[in-house]
Amino acid sequence: MTTEHQPLALMLFSLFIAVTLGITTWVSRNRHGSAEEFYAGGRLFSPMENGFAIAGDYMSAASFLGISGLIALFGYDGLLYSVGFLVAWLVVLFLVAELVRNCGRFTLADVVAARMSERPVRIAAGTSSVVVSVLYLVAQMVGAGSLVGLLLGNSSAAARTLTVIGVGALMVVYVSFGGMRATTWIQIVKAVLLMGGAVTLTVLVLLRFHGDFDRLLTSAAERSGHGLAFLSPGLKYGGDWTARFDFISLGLALVLGTAGLPHILSRFYTVPTARAARRSVVWAIGLIGSFYLMTIVLGFGAAALVGPDEVRASNASGNTAVPLLAAFLGGGAETTGGAVLFAFVAAIAFATILAVVAGITLASSASVAHDLYASLKRRHARQRSEVSVARAAAVGIGAVAIALGLLAQNLNVAFLVGLAFAVAASANLPVLMYSLFWRGFTTSGAVWSVYGGLVPAVLLVLVSPVVSGSPESLFPGVDFQLFPLQNPGIVSIPLGFLAGWLGTVISGEEPDEAKHAETEVRSLTGAGAV
């Protein structure tokens, strides 16, 4: 884009930062510094507020820019992503949200540890939560880096580095000063902005085609140069069978991973009851579903109006399709209308990244302080000190994510997100399901299940074409590739479930009937819930 748009976009973005910093200060003015307040915002959010915050936490820049970009370039295959991201919420609604709200206090490990020997289980679940969070954070950091290239026109290395560091520093400020309350409000503001932006652009696209969806599809197919093939699957994932299995693997990871994401689980603790948790998920599904429906219109709209060639010229992976579409809809890149819309969309995308990053940082600092630190230290510390550990952990995790984000700048954002989902589905989901639903599950089963999903998932990525053995990999010079797929889900998710079962059977440990009864009764009735 031309340079005259940058001041406007930067101004809008600074406005967002000023508003959210204001919110942070405002909501934390009477903060008590208790763990309840820091991790769960006092548990007093309404279902609607929490629903918007969940949607804000979930709809990352990868979905706003990435999915519509994929649709603009590859047509139907982009839509496959959004279906997986949405259907995943049924797993959360049916099997996780209410039960986790009833059984846990702050983290995933709370739910599992209630039935088991606390220390080993907390260490295992805490470790896998931190790994998932860091992977997801790195994806957002890389996204922020590539977005600045778009915003500032020239993607100089220094500008990218500064952006990544700036985003990281801001989120540490949000999280460590405001805790869950400030983070939640930032997500609500961001979700409203994102929905507003998406609705505006969708309406403008549909107006162009006089509300005729069929004509939109036909023009997109014509302009794409692929003809009708553009409207059916196969352009991106239809190559050899490796590519197809890779997509099935990704699809599994998307649909099963959401329920294991620590920053999503921690959102259910911010409402007072399980019923409120359920209603917030219903809100979230409504918001997320309509958002993904709009990205379909935006993606095909970008293909029809801007054209895949121009999109590809601006960014090879299509990430700039929506901002380009916004400029076009405003009257062209050289007009004021185009500049305003472009700046608006770019600012929303930046706000999106910031809000998601804050949510993940908070959740992972809770895992470090509440699970890892609390299990590894010798004696019980006072609550106040747990919160200070969490604050320090937020700074530490921020630093790690910034460093990794700078290293991984050339990796594809969507791939990194898919990887985080795969690890969450392999390491966190099996242990959660077994703890909630299997009477005979034991401590060794829980530990096996976490490591049995986590270790294969990470190892398979290390020997996959992502790291070595192909021209696009992280180390193209060397070749220690053994596993053909980019996404490990199709192998590591079953392994996680298998390991949990094996660990339980082999150890011969007696399951604790009374504790199982307690978990089951509490999870379904809310008895004794905090």
Added chain:
Amino acid sequence: MDKHEGRDAGTIRLDDPWYDALAVGWGEGAEPSPPRPAPTGRPAPGASDIYLEVQRSAAFQEVRSRYRRFVVPATAGFLLWYVAYVVAATAAPGLMARPVLGAVNVAMLAGLGQFLSTFLLTWAYARHARLRRDRAALDLRWTVFEQERGQERNRARRAGR
């Protein structure tokens, strides 16, 4: 066990701090909640005994089976439908490309169908939980709370003696 006296469903609800009037769907034709666990004559069970006892009670079993009867088939259904969709999109692109109406083909309909089924299942689950589980679950929560309180009272009485 005096704590069980006067626990008429209508009267406690009014001052039950957890009672969430919206939660039980007044006037939504909710079916009557299943019977509560009968109070036993045994003196002061431990906290874990309370949960074991509630778990064995008919009321809890009913709540649990209502939950499972909805969630198990629904989960199996949507997971199968989703896996079928993903496999069809990757393995049978020819079928998915078949045109239906204008530019809309089977793949587009299947994708929009996934959105639709997700919305419908969400609505059905929320309705089922509101009408068939919430009230009974709240009663059980109250039962556990009362038993725990009674236990504490007994313990205090014994300590005072």
